[in-house]
Amino acid sequence: MDRVKIFKLILWxxxxxxLSAAIARFAFGLGVTTNLSDTTPWGFWIGFxxxxxxxxxxxxxxxxxxxxxxxxxxxxxxxxxxxxxxxxGYIAVIVGLLFDLGLPWNIWHPVVQWQHHSAxxxxxxxxxxxxxxxxxxxxxxxxEETSRYAKIRSFLMRYxxxxxxxxxxxxxxxxxxxxxxxxxxxxxxxxLWYTPILPIMFFISAIALGLMMVTFESxxxxxxxxxxxxxxxxxxxxxxxxxxxxxxxLVRFIDLGARGALGYIFAGSFESIMFIVEASMVIIIPLIxxxxxxxxxxxxGLWAASLLVVLGIVFNRINVAGLxxxxxxxxxxxxxxxxxxxxxxxxxxxxxxxxxxVEHFKVWxxxxxxxxxxxxxxPEFDRASNTWLGRPEVAARIKYSLAFxxxxxxxxxxxxxxxxxxxxxxxxxxxxxRGGEKLIINGNRNFDLVLxxxxxxxxxxxxxxxxxxxHHMNIPGDKESGCWQCHADMNKYTDAFRHDWHASPSGGNxxxxxxxxxxxxxxxxxxxxxxxxHKDLIPPGAAIKVEDYTAPGxxxxxxxxxxECHKEKAAAxxxxxxxxxTTCHDQEVSDSINQAIAxxxxxxxxxWVTMPEIEEN
Amino acid sequence: xxAILTDITKCIGCFKCVKAxxxxxxxxxxxxxxxxxxxxxxxxxxxxxxxxPDDHFIRKQCRHCIEPxxxxxxxxxxxxxxxxxxxxYDNDKCMGCRYCMMACPYGIPRYDWDQRIPYIRKCIMCYDxxxxxxxxxxTAACPEEATIFGERDELIAIARQRILDNPGKYYQDKIxxxxxxxxxxxxxxxxxxxxxxxxxxxxxxxxxxHTTEAAMKAVPPVFAGMGAAMIGLHWVIGRRMKRxxxxxxxxxxx
Ligand code: SF4
Ligand code: SF4
Numbered sequence: 001m002d003r004v005k006i007f008k009l010i011l012w013x014x015x016x017x018x019l020s021a022a023i024a025r026f027a028f029g030l031g032v033t034t035n036l037s038d039t040t041p042w043g044f045w046i047g048f049x050x051x052x053x054x055x056x057x058x059x060x061x062x063x064x065x066x067x068x069x070x071x072x073x074x075x076x077x078x079x080x081x082x083x084x085x086x087x088x089g090y091i092a093v094i095v096g097l098l099f100d101l102g103l104p105w106n107i108w109h110p111v112v113q114w115q116h117h118s119a120x121x122x123x124x125x126x127x128x129x130x131x132x133x134x135x136x137x138x139x140x141x142x143x144e145e146t147s148r149y150a151k152i153r154s155f156l157m158r159y160x161x162x163x164x165x166x167x168x169x170x171x172x173x174x175x176x177x178x179x180x181x182x183x184x185x186x187x188x189x190x191x192l193w194y195t196p197i198l199p200i201m202f203f204i205s206a207i208a209l210g211l212m213m214v215t216f217e218s219x220x221x222x223x224x225x226x227x228x229x230x231x232x233x234x235x236x237x238x239x240x241x242x243x244x245x246x247x248x249x250l251v252r253f254i255d256l257g258a259r260g261a262l263g264y265i266f267a268g269s270f271e272s273i274m275f276i277v278e279a280s281m282v283i284i285i286p287l288i289x290x291x292x293x294x295x296x297x298x299x300x301g302l303w304a305a306s307l308l309v310v311l312g313i314v315f316n317r318i319n320v321a322g323l324x325x326x327x328x329x330x331x332x333x334x335x336x337x338x339x340x341x342x343x344x345x346x347x348x349x350x351x352x353x354x355x356x357x358v359e360h361f362k363v364w365x366x367x368x369x370x371x372x373x374x375x376x377x378x379p380e381f382d383r384a385s386n387t388w389l390g391r392p393e394v395a396a397r398i399k400y401s402l403a404f405x406x407x408x409x410x411x412x413x414x415x416x417x418x419x420x421x422x423x424x425x426x427x428x429x430x431x432x433x434r435g436g437e438k439l440i441i442n443g444n445r446n447f448d449l450v451l452x453x454x455x456x457x458x459x460x461x462x463x464x465x466x467x468x469x470x471h472h473m474n475i476p477g478d479k480e481s482g483c484w485q486c487h488a489d490m491n492k493y494t495d496a497f498r499h500d501w502h503a504s505p506s507g508g509n510x511x512x513x514x515x516x517x518x519x520x521x522x523x524x525x526x527x528x529x530x531x532x533x534h535k536d537l538i539p540p541g542a543a544i545k546v547e548d549y550t551a552p553g554x555x556x557x558x559x560x561x562x563x564e565c566h567k568e569k570a571a572a573x574x575x576x577x578x579x580x581x582t583t584c585h586d587q588e589v590s591d592s593i594n595q596a597i598a599x600x601x602x603x604x605x606x607x608w609v610t611m612p613e614i615e616e617n
Numbered sequence: 618x619x620a621i622l623t624d625i626t627k628c629i630g631c632f633k634c635v636k637a638x639x640x641x642x643x644x645x646x647x648x649x650x651x652x653x654x655x656x657x658x659x660x661x662x663x664x665x666x667x668x669x670p671d672d673h674f675i676r677k678q679c680r681h682c683i684e685p686x687x688x689x690x691x692x693x694x695x696x697x698x699x700x701x702x703x704x705x706y707d708n709d710k711c712m713g714c715r716y717c718m719m720a721c722p723y724g725i726p727r728y729d730w731d732q733r734i735p736y737i738r739k740c741i742m743c744y745d746x747x748x749x750x751x752x753x754x755x756t757a758a759c760p761e762e763a764t765i766f767g768e769r770d771e772l773i774a775i776a777r778q779r780i781l782d783n784p785g786k787y788y789q790d791k792i793x794x795x796x797x798x799x800x801x802x803x804x805x806x807x808x809x810x811x812x813x814x815x816x817x818x819x820x821x822x823x824x825x826x827h828t829t830e831a832a833m834k835a836v837p838p839v840f841a842g843m844g845a846a847m848i849g850l851h852w853v854i855g856r857r858m859k860r861x862x863x864x865x866x867x868x869x870x871x
Contacts, residue, residue, distance in 0.1 A: 102728065102735040118690050184720045
């Protein structure tokens with residue numbers, strides 16, 4: 001198969017996979033499909049799709065400025081592809097943003113609700129306007145295909161200079177304003193990146209990126225369509241880039257020096273390593289590569305330099321947009337699969353649109369030979385054999401659509417939809433009933449396995465009819481009841497008495513019969529009293545007299561052992577209301593507790609507890 | 618401007634303020650999720666108690682900054698600083714960009730991550746109650762008067778008085794929130810260092826919106842300047858090229 005076809009096939013598959021992720025994103029919300037969190041509200045989508053995306057599309061304004069303002073006519077052949085890339089880039093930014101916004105249907109709100117003090121508001125407006133301007137700048141190209149729109153086309157051509165200048169003005173603003181977005185976060189962003197001149201930094205690096213992105217794109221498409229690369233022209237771009245990168249480096253380091261942040265480079269921290277990586281990708285290696293004429297004029301040198309700068313500045317944007325805030329926020333964010341897939345699919349779709357445009361309109365001086373149209377000469381219908389041959393060009397499209405649909409389907413298939421429910425319900429596979437005499441079960445859900453007398457439980461609970469008592473099987477995602485759901489008094493975490501601690505090998509390491517009568521139901525009633533072991537459980541002079549005691553509940557223990565302490569603390573800390581019941585309990589609750597205790601006393605021969613006397617003021 | 622003063626030395630950690638908030642806004646129970654932070658705040662908990670060693674209970678909530686970063690960055694005006702003091706939020710205006718979460722120095726706004734239609738959630742200082750002349754539910758619920766409500770100036774005076782009455786009791790004799798980021802409407806008195814409440818250990822007194830202001834002010838002149846420069850450049854270069862053409866010897870181009 002041809003290079004182009006394979007490449008397109010891959011793009012279609014990625015787009016399809018991304019679409020399945022996008023479906024999940026909108027069906028289940030951001031929380032479960034992304035790794036964004038309250039600590040990391042902005043992640044890969046903002047860092048890559050939006051902040052880097054806009055920068056990657058900077059080629060449009062840089063090249064139009066070169067050709068129409070500086071009047072360097074020699075660069076004319078790369079104007080149209082640059083404008084096209086910019087246009088598609090901005091569309092991709094907007095689409096990418098739609099996934100990131102929590103309420104994407106409100107994306108138009110900045111149009112009517114003006115907030116001139118917000119940098120994001122300004123970016124929103126500029127992106128909106130500039131996308132329109134780019135559409136106007138590019139539309140003469142497709143309009144060229146038919147003569148029907150000649151009038152519109154000539155109108156657009158006549159005012160091209162206006163659009164170009166408008167485009168440059170708007171680009172200057174929002175390329176820099178993307179940097180202003182982060183000015184408000186001096187407390188989060190690492191000092192190697194945070195600077196009050198962040199907007200200027202973003203603008204200069206956007207120019208460098210624009211030049212190198214155009215270079216990269218030209219190299220890549222020449223490789224893809226086996227055209228001759230425009231090396232001399234690209235070498236000139238490279239030379240210009242040297243100047244821009246040099247200025248960028250100068251400003252960057254002077255700024256670091258002026259703020260006294262140079263020391264951080266050698267701090268040996270995560271940030272300093274990232275800074276060194278970034279600086280070598282954006283500044284050091286490309287500067288060396290591009291300032292040597294021989295490498296600048298070689299294909300390999302151009303490839304390396306452009307790739308480095310493109311990746312390096314994307315890295316810079318991602319650093320500023322979040323990665324370098326992690327040590328302040330303590331976040332451990334790594335983009336989730338769906339975040340990466342959606343971003344990749346937005347890029348793939350944009351590249352597909354780009355390829356479509358260059359194959360069908362005169363973006364280049366000569367359209368590439370369409371690999372899919374090569375066999376078009378064959379008749380669609382073979383009269384001799386009375387058979388329909390089909391349009392050969394369609395055949396490739398069928399492959400693409402098949403790949404796309406399959407990718408969506410496969411993507412959807414592998415989405416763990418059941419596990420995505422944010423309530424965290426786990427799937428419960430139906431297993432063959434084991435039943436039997438004794439089972440080893442994880443009855444307390446703590447992976448301390450216990451020997452469970454299944455037969456005995458079945459018998460005491462009422463034979464086969466009683467299965468539902470533990471295996472209710474009617475609540476979605478439910479499991480068989482845990483031990484504590486019947487033996488309710490054994491494992492209450494609110495209890496002062498920690499049954500699981502007493503039972504666990506690393507805790508009290510007591511066998512059941514240590515406290516419970518053998519061959520008796522295991523419950524609080526059959527347990528021996530605490531003070532049989534803990535002779536000194538109830539402190540002398542405690543407010544509560546505990547008689548006939550089983551395991552104390554929280555309330556009892558609280559009042560038995562804690563109220564005294566509360567009184568002491570109240571005096572020591574000068575917090576007078578600390579020992580009063582109504583401080584923690586509402587009046588009704590206090591009343592109901594009193595009633596419950598009173599009721600308990602009724603049924604007993606000897607009073608359980610005597611309530612403490614606490615004076616209310 | 619209305620404000621809240623929380624005295625950490627008085628708080629007994631009874632969680633009544635938290636409970637009152639939950640009841641007032643009908644917030645269902647919450648449990649730690651992947652996207653929540655361990656300070657107890659979430660879209661379902663607008664105030665929380667952070668427990669620090671030695672019986673220190675710190676009530677965390679929105680600080681209702683006097684010049685709030687969140688309000689200044691919101692591109693659609695969904696967050697608003699009211700003249701009464703509270704910073705409030707409008708569901709219908711928000712577009713979910715989460716810039717406010719990024720900009721808040723205290724990391725206060727939280728997101729409904731598990732909802733298909735998610736909103737920003739944070740303390741709104743019971744704006745409706747304040748407008749009706751009541752005090753917020755949390756301060757009303759506090760049994761110890763550890764967190765109290767009132768006019769900001771009066772609360773600062775009270776805090777000053779407490780510091781004067783108890784020399785050496787309060788950490789650095791500081792009223793937390795009096796000056797940081799231009800002052801906040803939720804003030805703290807504490808016997809321990811409270812700087813962990815913000816991302817930056819040493820918050821500036823400069824209000825955060827000022828960091829962006831210069832850049833935003835530069836927008837119109839840059840826009841106009843760039844336009845003028847481009848037109849000028851185009852014209853100058855055009856004229857120079859024309860002149861070069863004319864200056865060329867006549868026969869040269871033939
Ligand atoms: S604390 Fe944060 S959320 Fe609250 S007003 Fe200040 S900036 Fe806004
Ligand atoms: S998430 Fe909503 S409230 Fe926050 S800045 Fe964006 S639009 Fe404004």
